[in-house]
Amino acid sequence: MTLHLRTHRRPARAGRPAEAGWVLAASLILATMATAVTITYARHALLAKHTLQFGKGASEVDEASRSELERVRELMRIGDKPGTLSTGTHDSAVTPTGEAVVGEREVTSHGKRELRVQAQGNSTNSTEEARLTASSTVVPGNKPEVDRTTLECPTGDVVLAGMVTIISGSQSYVGTELAGFFLLEDGAELTLQDVILRGTILTRNGACPDHLPATGSNRPQLNVYGGLKLLAGTELPDVAIVAPDMVIEADATSRVDVQGFVSADEVHVNGRGSVHGMVVHNTDEQFGSKMRRPGHGRGPQAWPDVISAGAEEVSSLSFPVDLVPEETIIAMETAEIDGG
């Protein structure tokens, strides 16, 4: 038997040596890139200035964030509390050493505030950033309700007041009678349900015009549920609410009776009742159809004790119709008149 071995030879490709060269070059380039990227990221991870500073216990940008945290605390202390970045009410500044810092304060619950600060420093070759988050608890001394007898303004002026209740944070009163001034700090929320209040509701901006008005979600808010009878007191006669930066909301089931001047940023009163007095607002006003507003802000229309006609024309007169008893009529008709 003869075995024939057939060998098939494939023709050599003309471009093979060149292809091998490209593969080698591409491999070299990729290897170089991979090495460079690895070294760069390793440097960023291990040898970055900020990382090394952190390892050695101090960095400028961390100190800037601590500094901003103190600034936010100071703003809270003086009553000019910042809000959040999303609402545009945050605090921002540039430190003396050039870091841009941003501070936020968010109300997370009735007695809790979250403070967030961020500092960014620009050196020649890199951007450094540090963030700090802290929580703050509303404690006695900064509690939602504080009684005072004076109001102090940024100008140093002190207003003596008989009885001032300072509200910061959230505070509710249900089924009670209140009296005096109620001063709402920036960001405070006062809820009144079935309350009779003889006095005046103020905000910092209302009491002290030099105190900048609160804006956005940091505006003080008055919520009304059930019944509210707000009667201007004797300290500020005919003045019920002086709060140019406050939002007033009364829901559709509320019964509201306000007697006195009202100023607010927004007024939404959808229940039933009456508002006697001028209402001034900055942004929005909404009174439900069941709200009576005698005189539309020209003051209460109570009957005066004495009518002074002055130059006004009297166009008609009316007299009360009194019912005369039958026996009186008979007595009058049967009466004998002398000289008649």
Added chain:
Amino acid sequence: MLAVLVLSTTVVASHSSLTGTISAYHYFADGAHESLLLAKEIHEAALLLPWEEGTGSEASFGSDVDTLFELDGKIYSPPRSAGYDIVTSHLGWSQTVEVRTVSMEDPSVEVDKSTFTGQTLTELTVAVKDGEKLVGTYSWWLTDPTSE
């Protein structure tokens, strides 16, 4: 062409990375970081000091500083730690302290608290020198520790 582009990018990235490393090296080698640490010692001490006398705080910084504002103008050479100990590793260095009141609106503006009607902020500045050479100046804003 592609190779040139890739290589150029790699060279630029590497250069940037190495420059950053050199910068970080000089920061630590030339004393800038040490100056920050020395300034922080004064800051830590300042945080414990009362702002007014008679607050019941026993914190002090040396025999002549019982309140924060008494730190103003003080020069500590050799430098002091937050516990008022001499920092023996840096005997030739000094800390110069300044406490001033600035505007809350624009902290770069120093104001007179007795006449300024706006809101203010208290600022602590510490300048650290190695001999006569100023190595770093650092500032912090502060709030009254007794405030709620």
